[in-house]
Amino acid sequence: AQTVTQSQPEMSVQEAETVTLSCTYDTSESDYYLFWYKQPPSRQMILVIRQEAYKQQNATENRFSVNFQKAAKSFSLKISDSQLGDAAMYFCAYRSAWAGSARQLTFGSGTQLTVLP
Amino acid sequence: NAGVMQNPRHLVRRRGQEARLRCSPMKGHSHVYWYRQLPEEGLKFMVYLQKENIIDESGMPKERFSAEFPKEGPSILRIQQVVRGDSAAYFCASSPGRGPDTQYFGPGTRLTVL
Numbered sequence: 001a002q003t004v005t006q007s008q009p010e011m012s013v014q015e016a017e018t019v020t021l022s023c024t025y026d027t028s029e030s031d032y033y034l035f036w037y038k039q040p041p042s043r044q045m046i047l048v049i050r051q052e053a054y055k056q057q058n059a060t061e062n063r064f065s066v067n068f069q070k071a072a073k074s075f076s077l078k079i080s081d082s083q084l085g086d087a088a089m090y091f092c093a094y095r096s097a098w099a100g101s102a103r104q105l106t107f108g109s110g111t112q113l114t115v116l117p
Numbered sequence: 118n119a120g121v122m123q124n125p126r127h128l129v130r131r132r133g134q135e136a137r138l139r140c141s142p143m144k145g146h147s148h149v150y151w152y153r154q155l156p157e158e159g160l161k162f163m164v165y166l167q168k169e170n171i172i173d174e175s176g177m178p179k180e181r182f183s184a185e186f187p188k189e190g191p192s193i194l195r196i197q198q199v200v201r202g203d204s205a206a207y208f209c210a211s212s213p214g215r216g217p218d219t220q221y222f223g224p225g226t227r228l229t230v231l
Contacts, residue, residue, distance in 0.1 A: 033217055033219075035219070037222075042224070043206060043224070043225055043227075044222070044224050044225070045160070045208060045210075045222035045225075046222075047219065047221065047222075050217060050219055052217065091159055091160070095218075095220075103148070103150075103165055103172075103173070103212075103218065104150060104162035104165055104173065104176070105150075105152075105160070105162065105210075105220060106162070107159040107160045107161070108159060109158065109159045110159050
């Protein structure tokens with residue numbers, strides 16, 4: 001079974017600064033997807049970014065980028081120019097890419113990000 | 118451009134009552150997933166459905182919980198004879214069932230059992 005580990009329960013960053021959230025995962029599969037979702041105080045789960053394991057290039061979405069290290073099974077999220085609206089719980093998630101296999105997301109335990117003005 | 122819809126947003130039940138949670142997927146999405154989030158925890162998978170079929174219910178408790186996704190209408194997660202331990206946020210997600218098959222989440226239903 002796949003597992004996802006987020007070792008930082010809480011992080012804080014000064015507004016306009018950069019912060020990196022860590023995520024590691026364990027899998028025996030070679031093809032899969034990795035995601036970062038954010039959950040602000042409204043509790044809505046919002047997709048931040050997605051990475052396909054077969055792609056070597058790290059995904060980027062505006063101020064959000066990932067550092068995907070497949071051999072190390074590491075998938076960190078970097079938030080540049082942090083804004084107050086980035087304050088949220090961030091979840092890393094894994095999903096197998098094999099057709100017919102389980103399609104559910106496996107989530108980490110989350111990192112609570114505080115943005116300081 | 119409606120996203121995933123869930124209702125009710127908040128549901129209060131007394132122990133022993135039934136809870137029915139509804140989820141309407143995004144337009145064009147035929148796959149629905151239910152997740153549960155206990156306080157201070159991450160989301161845990163419960164069940165994966167396509168129209169009229171339960172594909173994977175490996176995360177569903179064996180008793181009192183059931184789910185359906187009929188040909189017409191929303192997906193329903195049903196909890197019979199609720200207990201205090203069922204208090205949680207229940208999230209529905211939908212996906213198109215092709216390509217990266219990214220799941221998009223609804224706003225969740227917060228169930229409180231008194």
